[in-house]
Amino acid sequence: RGYSSVKVCTWDRAGLFSTVCGSLSAAGLNILSAQIFSRIDGVVLDTFYVTEIHGGGLVGREARERFEEILLKALTRGPLDFHSLIARQKVARPLYQGLPGERIKTRILFDNATSEDRTVIDVETEDHLGLLYAISGALTELGLDIALAKISTEKGAAVDTFYVRDADGQKVESSDRQREIAERLYEAIKHLELASP
Secondary structure, eight states, X not given: OOOEEEEEEEEOXXXXXXXXXXXXXXXXXXXXXXXXXXXXXXXXXXXXXXXXXXXXXXOOHHHHHHHXXXXXXXXXXXXXXXXXXXXXXXXXXXXXXXXXXXXXXXEEEEESSSSSSOEEEEEEEEOOTTHHHHHHHHHHXXXXXXXXXXXXXXXXXXXXXXXXXXXXXXXXXXXXXXXXXXXXXXXXXXXXXXXXX
């Protein structure tokens, strides 16, 4: 189908999803979609569907080995500077180019009705290399626990859904807290847009 599947199974830890996303982007892999699931026993099962950023094809052995090496370093030796690693992967032109003047407006929505014990955050925006890393990193920095994520990218549009709980284990129901989260996400996405060619 023109993409490769990456499956990650490991023990859950703070910032894990962001670390995996950063490792994929740093290895030159574009995340088309993803599904993450955290079991109650602390085991995480993540599936990512990716292509190589240069050419958009299936993932070759070199890129796969690069991803494994970066992820292993990040998980065993501590935090890596993913921003600079991802910046080295810049592509000459986006894989999808819209019509002149065509822009996808960023929208961030909060939903406390869908899930019994999680707040659902929907993020709709233009796709950029490192987008999922930027969003998940911002959520982690805000102290939010991501239990489930559904990621979809098509024709330059990213529609990402995150099921989260705040640091106290509760839903994000305060309008002030929601505003803080939205502002931080808008800031992270804007930073990516400014860094794009």
